[in-house]
Amino acid sequence: DIDEATALEIIEGEGLEHDQAPPPVVAVVGRPNVGKSTLVNRILGRREAVVEDVPGVTRDRVAYDAEWSGRRLTVVDTGGWLPDAAGLAAAIAEQARMAVDLADVVMFVVDATVGATDVDEAVVEILRRSGKPVVLVANKVDDAATELEATALWSLGIGEPHPVSALHGRGSGDLLDAVLAALPQQAPPQLLAVEGGPRRVALLGRPNVGKSSLLNKLARENRVVVDDVAGTTRDPVDELIELGGRSWRFIDTAGIRRRHRENQGADFYATLRTQSALERAEVAVVLVDAGQPLTEQDLRIISMVIEAGRSLVIAYNKWDLLDEERRHYLEREIDRQLYHARWAPRVNISALTGRHVDKLVPALDTALEGWGSRVPTAKLNQFFAELVAAHPHPIRGGKQPRVLFATQAGVRPPRFVLFTSGFLEEGYRRFIERRLREEFGFAGTPIEITMKIRE
Ligand code: GDP
Ligand code: GDP
Numbered sequence: 001d002i003d004e005a006t007a008l009e010i011i012e013g014e015g016l017e018h019d020q021a022p023p024p025v026v027a028v029v030g031r032p033n034v035g036k037s038t039l040v041n042r043i044l045g046r047r048e049a050v051v052e053d054v055p056g057v058t059r060d061r062v063a064y065d066a067e068w069s070g071r072r073l074t075v076v077d078t079g080g081w082l083p084d085a086a087g088l089a090a091a092i093a094e095q096a097r098m099a100v101d102l103a104d105v106v107m108f109v110v111d112a113t114v115g116a117t118d119v120d121e122a123v124v125e126i127l128r129r130s131g132k133p134v135v136l137v138a139n140k141v142d143d144a145a146t147e148l149e150a151t152a153l154w155s156l157g158i159g160e161p162h163p164v165s166a167l168h169g170r171g172s173g174d175l176l177d178a179v180l181a182a183l184p185q186q187a188p189p190q191l192l193a194v195e196g197g198p199r200r201v202a203l204l205g206r207p208n209v210g211k212s213s214l215l216n217k218l219a220r221e222n223r224v225v226v227d228d229v230a231g232t233t234r235d236p237v238d239e240l241i242e243l244g245g246r247s248w249r250f251i252d253t254a255g256i257r258r259r260h261r262e263n264q265g266a267d268f269y270a271t272l273r274t275q276s277a278l279e280r281a282e283v284a285v286v287l288v289d290a291g292q293p294l295t296e297q298d299l300r301i302i303s304m305v306i307e308a309g310r311s312l313v314i315a316y317n318k319w320d321l322l323d324e325e326r327r328h329y330l331e332r333e334i335d336r337q338l339y340h341a342r343w344a345p346r347v348n349i350s351a352l353t354g355r356h357v358d359k360l361v362p363a364l365d366t367a368l369e370g371w372g373s374r375v376p377t378a379k380l381n382q383f384f385a386e387l388v389a390a391h392p393h394p395i396r397g398g399k400q401p402r403v404l405f406a407t408q409a410g411v412r413p414p415r416f417v418l419f420t421s422g423f424l425e426e427g428y429r430r431f432i433e434r435r436l437r438e439e440f441g442f443a444g445t446p447i448e449i450t451m452k453i454r455e
Contacts, residue, residue, distance in 0.1 A: 002405045002419050002454060004377065010452065011409050011417055023065070023072035024183050025276060027099035029127075030109035031092060031119055035139040039109060039166035040064065040077040043176065068176040074279060076103065076272065089119050096123045098269060100130040101255075105182050107175075112138040112150045112163065124156050133182040137175060138163045198240055198247040199368060202277040203256060204305070205287035206297040207270070210317040211256050213351035214287065218243065218250075221354075244361035252277045274301060278308040282412070283367050283444075285360070290316035290330065290348065294337050302341050306446040309413045311371035312344040313363045313444065320350040343370075343437060345444050367444025373414060375440050377407050380416075387435055393428050403432075404454060415448040424451055 028036045043066050066073045078095045099106055106127055110120055127134045138150035141163035153161035162178055164171040203211050222242045237254040240247050255273050278284060284305040288298045305312045322330070334346075345363040349356045375383075384403045393401045401422030409417045416436070418424070424432075429449055436447065 004405070004407070007405050007407055007417070007419055010419075011407070023074050023279075024104040025074045025076060025279065026066075026105050026107055026179055027076045027078060027103035028107045028109060029078055029092075029096050029099045029123065030137075031088075031111070031117070034109045034111040034114075035166040036109050037077060039107070039137065039139065039164070039172075040075055042166050042169060042172050043068075043073075043075055069180060071180055073179070076276075089122055092119055093122055093126055096126045098272065100127065100132050103132060104184060105179055106130075106132055106134045107137055107179065108134050108158070109137040109139050110153055110156070110161070111140050112146060112153065112161070113140045115149065116153060116156050120156065124158055128158060133184070134158050135175070135178050135182050136161045139166050141165055141171065142168055143170075198249040199364070200249045200251055200280060200282045201364065202251045202274075202281035202284045202310075203253075203287065204274055204277065204284050204301050205317075206295065206301065209287040209289045210351040211287055214315075214317065214349070214357070215239075215250065215253055215256055217351050217354055217357060244358075246361075248364070251281050271304075274304055275308070278304060278310055281310055282371065283311040283313065283364055285313045285315050285364070287315045287317045289318050291318050291321040291326065294333060299337065302338070302344075306341065309415075309446055309448065311367035311413070311445045312341060313360070313367050314338070314341065314344050314346045315360070316346065316348045317351055319348045319355055320353050343443055343445070363444070370441060370443045370445040371413055372411050373440070373442065373445075374411050375408050375414075380406050380408060383436075383439055384418075387432070391431065393422075393424060396422075396425075409450075413445045413447055414442055415450070417450045417452060419452050419454055421454060423453060 028040055030036050044064055045066070064075045064077070066075045076099065078099050096106075108123065108127060110116060136153060136156065136158055138153050138161040141147055141150050142165045147163050150161045150163035160178075162171065162175045164175050166172070203215060205211050218241050219239065237252050239250050239253040241250055242248075252273065255277070286298070286302050286305060288294060302312070302314070316330075335342075338344075345366050347356060347359045347363050349359070351357070384406050388403055399422055401420050401424055403418050403420050403424075405419045407417055409415050418432075429451070433447060433449060436442065
């Protein structure tokens with residue numbers, strides 16, 4: 001068996017308790033083939049060994065969690081996207097602008113064996129104007145002999161080139177030290193507001209579901225303060241809107257209102273925006289078009305919220321367009337397609353007419369409450385004792401895996417660590433989640449269950 005002290009020691013030792021502040025974002029920018037993806041893979045390093053159970057999640061991401069010297073980072077690989085229409089230089093410039101928008105630090109990767117090209121110079125111009133910290137990476141420095149070529153990149157005028165071989169790992173530790181050193185000293189302003197400040201809401205959804213209409217509706221009928229925090233390089237991207245007598249911070253309203261120019265990379269950009277808004281949000285309102293069948297993109301966005309561990313409200317917009325038949329069909333569609341998010345509060349609204357827009361605040365409150373709720377350890381173990389007695393895990397290979405001890409290692413979202421005497425099958429873990437929800441609520445929040453097997 002395992003006692004509580006030992007369990008907590010393990011949880012702490014492995015960093016399983018929840019770290020609330022979203023990690024700073026490092027964007028990796030550069031021409032094709034300079035080694036961005038190789039570098040990102042190098043930075044990500046070893047894979048997590050614990051088994052995580054986040055139901056209904058599809059992996060489809062452009063941002064990754066990484067860690068260096070005990071500090072968590074979100075690394076965004078911008079290499080996955082390049083339009084062919086606009087021409088290489090314009091495409092890279094666009095990529096750089098986008099990265100600068102999102103990032104706290106930019107890693108600008110140059111191929112040291114090629115040297116600085118015109119395109120590199122153009123990117124430098126954009127980076128310099130942004131005021132964001134930039135770490136210059138001289139990649140493909142596989143040996144000492146190539147190091148001289150890296151030195152030539154001082155000519156770009158954005159500081160010290162860091163010689164690296166992304167392929168072999170040479171110099172990558174020093175590079176990451178430089179990235180940490182370049183991070184802004186202060187936490188980003190939106191993080192300072194975590195305790196007691198306005199709750200942070202991301203309005204998400206595929207194009208044309210009505211995000212900007214809803215935002216306009218809310219802003220028109222309520223007091224709005226554009227957040228313009230002095231002393232940061234971030235654009236004033238958020239708005240504070242007063243709803244139900246309280247102030248709420250709507251994340252990246254600039255991004256919602258700004259129509260994006262590019263077509264080819266639109267999906268990629270939308271994904272990036274969604275991910276970066278989620279990094280900063282506590283709760284996401286995912287808008288879907290009630291008049292149309294759910295699309296893959298709707299489901300993907302909902303999955304991204306779950307995977308990011310944020311609380312979730314689903315808003316069926318354009319309710320004014322529904323006829324009886326559609327309304328009837330809708331309920332079944334929701335049951336079938338949103339099974340993995342059936343715990344999310346739903347509101348049926350019309351951003352156009354304002355119908356039920358006032359239901360948003362109670363739904364947000366419900367989701368945030370579930371997100372932050374905690375079950376005392378004693379109560380939790382009582383629950384598991386009863387559950388295991390009534391519904392033991394099926395016997396496998398003559399053995400019966402048991403839950404030895406359980407504790408809630410974190411909130412926002414609720415995160416449970418189960419110490420077990422063997423591998424719990426997926427079906428059983430889902431059963432556990434379902435029972436946990438029945439017993440303790442957790443409306444509006446994903447819950448994470450991590451299993452630690454004691455041999
Ligand atoms: P991206 O387009 O910028 O993402 O570049 P990739 O990561 O796909 O790399 C392009 C090519 O450069 C691949 O063939 C890599 O194996 C190679 N490459 C990347 N990093 C290094 C390096 O440090 N040294 C050498 N010799 N080759 C590298
Ligand atoms: P966004 O791309 O998600 O920001 O969507 P928009 O807010 O730009 O809305 C796209 C289109 O849907 C516009 O023509 C809106 O007028 C329309 N629209 C948005 N909300 C509603 C609604 O509740 N009812 C109806 N009938 N139309 C809506």
